[in-house]
Amino acid sequence: MKLHFEPHQSFQLDAINAVAGIFEGQPPDRGDFEYLSGDALFQGMGIGNRLTLGDEQILENVRNVQKVNGLPVSDALDGMNFSVEMETGTGKTYVYLRTIYELHYKYGFKKFVIVVPSIAIREGVLKNLEITFDHFQNLYDRIPVNYLVYDSKRVSALRNFSDNNNIQILVINIDSFAKDENIINKPNDRLTGKRPVEFIQSTRPIVIVDEPQNMETDIRKNAIANLNPLCTLRYSATHTNRYNMVYSLDPVRAYDLGLVKQIEVDSIVTENDFNEAFIALEKTTATKTKTSAKIKIDVNTASGVVRKTVTAKVGDDLYELSGRRDVYKSGCIINGIDVADGFIELSNGETIFTGDARGGLTDEVMKVQIRKTVEEHFQKERKYQDKGIKVLSLFFIDRVANYRAYDASGNALKGKFALWFEEIYNELSSKSSYQGLISHAASDVHNGYFSQDKKGNWNDTRGNSQADDDTFRLIMKDKERLLDIQ
Structure with a gap:
């Protein structure tokens, strides 16, 4: 091509x-x-x-x-x-x-x-x-x-x-x-x-x-x-x-001049949900002198809102740690940190355990997003199949591990996003309305490009480090193959 x-x-x-x-x-x-x-x-x-x-x-x-x-x-x-x-x-x-x-x-x-x-x-x-x-x-x-x-x-x-x-x-x-x-x-x-x-x-x-x-x-x-x-x-x-x-x-x-790209927005949550305070507890730690918690929140930065991990102790206010984001203004003071059972208690009475989160996107919401994307993709495939136009759908994800993980021996495993995708793809492609349209197996039609660590495993990166070079080069240099209708 x-x-x-x-x-x-x-x-x-x-x-x-x-x-x-x-x-x-x-x-x-x-x-x-x-x-x-x-x-x-x-x-x-x-x-x-x-x-x-x-x-x-x-x-x-x-x-x-x-x-x-x-x-x-x-x-x-x-x-x-x-x-x-x-x-x-x-x-x-x-x-x-x-x-x-x-x-x-x-x-x-x-x-x-x-x-x-x-x-x-x-x-x-x-x-x-x-x-x-x-x-x-x-x-x-x-x-x-x-x-x-x-x-x-x-x-x-x-x-x-x-x-x-x-x-x-x-x-x-x-x-x-x-x-x-x-x-x-x-x-x-x-x-x-x-x-x-x-x-x-x-x-x-x-x-x-x-x-x-x-x-x-x-x-x-x-x-x-x-x-x-x-x-x-x-x-x-x-x-x-x-x-x-x-x-x-x-x-x-x-x-x-008719040059503007048009996008479609399909919302599955209310507008207010995007402004909910996101709080995820990553771990709790105790030393001889203090107890602290690693908490992921949305923080105001010079370049916009960034989801990052902060360290908090009892009495800290997530409103201040977030750069004074209004969504954390009420009820987000750390009232307690329980290292033994692995949870924090907020001033609004809410308890969050290690590995849990409140606000942001839940698994249920993310799975619905994948379903809606696959549905829209199939509908566009049917619409454009006789015009020689290839349909591509792109997912931006929060963590590589949600798409691709590794066992103790270093063998690649499908993360929950990949498993959800294949489950939904197989379900929808079997419908009579798409018979003869979808000719590829679910495992053959999705992939992800991520940077690799020294062991060859995929990791999260920001897109500006030496580790990203091969990733971006692969994406850009494979453009013709990606766009090829075959």
Whole structure:
């Protein structure tokens, strides 16, 4: 299976032309120049981006682009930061990758760095570079292009990024260069004592920031500025700061153009149930000096509400431990901790035993959710079977162990979610209304992607650690097989 890309969608071309218009009047440049690092001149020639336009001309170009696109006109450049707003699902990654080709085609720019906030997004970018390669090669006369992902174990690859005369695209996670102690920022003997980042700085790259709202701290903004960018192009659907906005495909306009993805919501609990205080007792502990309990609750954080484990003692108020979430305001003081019998008592008189929970999703509710999903899936299978459209259903789960567990010998076992799924699948697929439609066994149609520990077992992860690399790479690189109707 090979994915097809439509090259003539006006809402994408407008975004590409908006960025290209920033540099109107810039003569094409072959890119050879001597470059400086601090006060020391590097030996030889580097291949980099060179901008001949002054700030006044750039600002005039930006204002012209903004007028064409019906956007507020910038009073000043506010640095060489330019923002593109594109609603989720409208081809943001396609747009900025094609913009790379367009900027080279018109102005000869060759060095580009794509900065991403997470491993998941990085793998998505790499997959898009792979699947759009032939498409862009056909559009741009098969111009040579090299792309690589930054690897702290292979920093010498940055020398080739600097010296190569072709289009060079470096994909790098912000956490790989945001701190002074990162390998990229330290002198390296394999690079004759130079810091690896100097090979990026020397090229004056055009930096593309994917999801810049995740990089607005001073440390991260300074790290991006330290790359010595010719300019920074910022792509997101949800900008925190709209620096020199040159194109906007917001939710309203995307809806008017018929581009918005539609979702269906099927609620099986009342709205108030989502706001109920979740409290789960994980364990109770006693030492010579104190008694405490490990309790999982929903906690306010800078990034939103997160379910996490807190340690509480008698007298502690879960309202305070939750970051003052209103749902814990009444009756959630720890009145007692019984280690012998393994329970806690709340000030509202409620008792919760180890392994039990109140609030949140119960097994009964979660099983109904799986049933509703399988029912909807089968109905859509029947609806689209003659149109060559493959139906996929996705579950986000709270714990890997609920889907896949292991016995003492390390043998994989089906968790309760997998068992419920197969039970429901077999029951519904046997109905006469689905005869001839469902041809696969229940065990063949579901799977889960999780990170592995050193023993090869699956574990819970956050999506931003080294352990997640293989997981996300597998998900992204299996996209064609996943979408194949066969």
